[in-house]
Amino acid sequence: MTSENVSNTMANIDEMMYSCGVEILHPGGLEKTFEMANDCKINKDSNVLDIGSGKGITAIHIAQKYGCNIIGVDMSSNMVEYAKQAVSKKKLSEKISFMNLDAQKLPFDDNSFDVVFAECSTVLMDKERAFREFIRVTKPGGYVADLEMSWQKVPDKKAVDKAFEIWGGFSTKTFDEWRDFYIKMGLTDIKINNFSDKMQNMEMLYIKTLGITGILKMSWYMLINKSLRRGMIEYNNFFKDSKDYIGYGYFVGRKE
Template structure:
């Protein structure tokens, strides 16, 4: 992929724009929602965590600082990985976190190695069953998924769905809360539920809110705006859509547990079968 510094903001897709701005908390509710979600789950110091779609590393670094657990963060954008690595060094958690370029639909990890997979506003843009089956594959038995995603509170008219895709990219497809649960169950998870469900608030300008609260993003932002006059109209378009139609949308934490496979009885040997046969003679 060509460097985003040489690409017009008008030609960037939503993910590329986030990477160029260095935004890692543009999910609904922003970082306050992240903190609320982390309070509702229990990540332990001995856990091994995958942050799928880690962005600029804000969530991963917070988890590492507050729990001391080991984390791997992946993102499809090398720009995001560079920013996340810089953040971890600045916040003193490089010894706990590894960041690498990777695709959540084809995770570069062996089966059954993570205790937690966390994600924030990634699955909504992708093939949900495919992503969840990959998360299931890399989780240990009794491992957990915690995926913060946008949800539909009521049916979205076709015209608005088209506008949604124009703002956030082709394939953007939020589900109802029930739909998210059904999809996670279809991938094999149990104890599926939505934690912290809530509607979008009035301050639903996700990108602007992220820019205000994340110190990593402020550096160089004024220069980006000067070099790219199309940035402000692009941000206004996204923000305007969500402001006008926010009543259609909510968000919550899609949670599930990977069950332990049932223990099958060992097959009987020929000797066991013969002794059992003789016993009934």
């Protein structure tokens, strides 16, 4: 299976999980999303850019909780269309909008946003290129925040290569490396929240969220779709084999 096919399969797995009832795919769920938002001082006057906005779930919850204005950007036109429909149903179109574009080439003016907010997306990008854009469009004194799967310790080559293969170009950093990267990019007041312990409860959380109907629906998808079934096996084996390395956390820095 080529890298492109693997990447497409993993994207399809995410879409399958969403369609079966899982809203938040990362450990810690909305609790950690809101903690990161609080560390960014998001309030009703904030203009927020949501990177890799997917189906708009994070943007909707953030707008509902804080009353801020949000623009979400995503490379997937399907995700953007779904997000627009979801926002319309929630009657939040005056607060939230979505654009289908590359987050590494943002069309916004310098110093446009109070907060640039990313979840589980920059590990698939050229990080320096992406963060230069994130920082460029952030107002002085504003925040750049990123929640990502990270290495708890320096991984062996097998884990790095397997992660790169499964996610079609995935690469991440240890928590210390993320801190050094934020410093290198010129961000200050850096805060790191390591919640790797939440990964232990991911499977049970998914089961609880899906319920019987969602589990049956997911089982049916995998029964009729060989690539999804193979992708899920690869995904689960990777997490099992690399459990000593894989962690999750978020990183917040302020633009001077």
